[in-house]
Amino acid sequence: MVPVNYYVALSAILFSIGALGVLIRRNPLIIFMSIELMLNAGNLAFVAFGRSYEIAGGQPFFSGQIFVFFVIAVAAAEVAVGLALIVEIFKTRKNINIDELNSLKG
Amino acid sequence: MNSDIVVFLVLSLIAISSALGMMFSRNAVYSALFLVLNFITVAVFYLLLGAPFIAMSQITVYAGAIMVLFLFVIMLLGAENLAPSKSLPWQKPLAYILAFVLVVESVYLVISRAQVDKFISSPEASLNSMDNLREMAMTLFNQYLLPFEITSILLLVAMVGAIVLTKQEKGEQK
Numbered sequence: 688m689v690p691v692n693y694y695v696a697l698s699a700i701l702f703s704i705g706a707l708g709v710l711i712r713r714n715p716l717i718i719f720m721s722i723e724l725m726l727n728a729g730n731l732a733f734v735a736f737g738r739s740y741e742i743a744g745g746q747p748f749f750s751g752q753i754f755v756f757f758v759i760a761v762a763a764a765e766v767a768v769g770l771a772l773i774v775e776i777f778k779t780r781k782n783i784n785i786d787e788l789n790s791l792k793g
Numbered sequence: 794m795n796s797d798i799v800v801f802l803v804l805s806l807i808a809i810s811s812a813l814g815m816m817f818s819r820n821a822v823y824s825a826l827f828l829v830l831n832f833i834t835v836a837v838f839y840l841l842l843g844a845p846f847i848a849m850s851q852i853t854v855y856a857g858a859i860m861v862l863f864l865f866v867i868m869l870l871g872a873e874n875l876a877p878s879k880s881l882p883w884q885k886p887l888a889y890i891l892a893f894v895l896v897v898e899s900v901y902l903v904i905s906r907a908q909v910d911k912f913i914s915s916p917e918a919s920l921n922s923m924d925n926l927r928e929m930a931m932t933l934f935n936q937y938l939l940p941f942e943i944t945s946i947l948l949l950v951a952m953v954g955a956i957v958l959t960k961q962e963k964g965e966q967k
Contacts, residue, residue: 688913690912693805694842694913699903702899703895704816705812714872716867717816720815731835734847737842749928752846759850759854760947762855763854763948764947764948766862768954770866771958774869777870
């Protein structure tokens with residue numbers, strides 16, 4: 688019997704680590720990975736809450752799991768476009784350090 | 794202290810330390826591998842929470858497809874180690890302080906507003922079975938049919954966008 692708060696607290700800790708990664712790392716690929724970590728933390732909270740509200744017959748409340756399904760699809764789309772952008776920036780500027788990518792000119 | 798709590802604590806220790814390892818690795822390839830470990834740990838949490846379909850999609854989509862894409866791009870660009878550059882001197886300490894505040898206040902809120910009657914027991918055999926999957930599919934394709942179709946359009950748009958972004962223009966010299 689694990690209290691649902693433990694899962695939500697773990698989700699909050701993972702989310703904070705992801706936010707810290709976005710703030711301190713200079714490599715855009717690692718910033719993307721931190722965003723994935725934050726999405727994952729949100730998913731964990733969704734599933735934990737969905738499990739804690741049971742509908743009839745001991746089945747969990749499925750809306751939480753279905754939202755996680757949609758979040759996974761959106762994350763896949765986001766990664767495809769984001770990595771394509773990073774590759775294109777690298778081809779144009781030969782450098783992907785985000786400190787030097789502060790202008791929108793090509 | 795029952796066995797569920799022990800399993801939870803061990804798994805959360807793995808999850809948090811692999812997340813920290815992802816963030817502090819100098820080499821981006823190691824970061825990606827730590828993140829794969831973290832995703833697999835979260836997939837085990839989904840199994841404990843009685844969501845087998847989500848756990849399997851987590852492993853195939855996140856740990857499989859997305860992280861392979863990341864590794865391809867890291868190795869393609871040679872971006873394992875970026876040269877350190879001049880950045881704002883106060884930015885890192887401020888980021889650590891703000892992240893620490895975020896952890897403390899969110900965990901404090903979660904613990905202090907505890908619903909003491911909400912417990913998650915370990916899943917019975919019926920929860921990780923085909924019945925569970927059938928019920929979830931019924932919910933997905935009845936109640937959430939329109940969002941499902943919109944998601945498929947979103948994936949199509951993302952695919953076309955990625956192809957257009959990386960396509961060489963005709964006559965362009967690279």
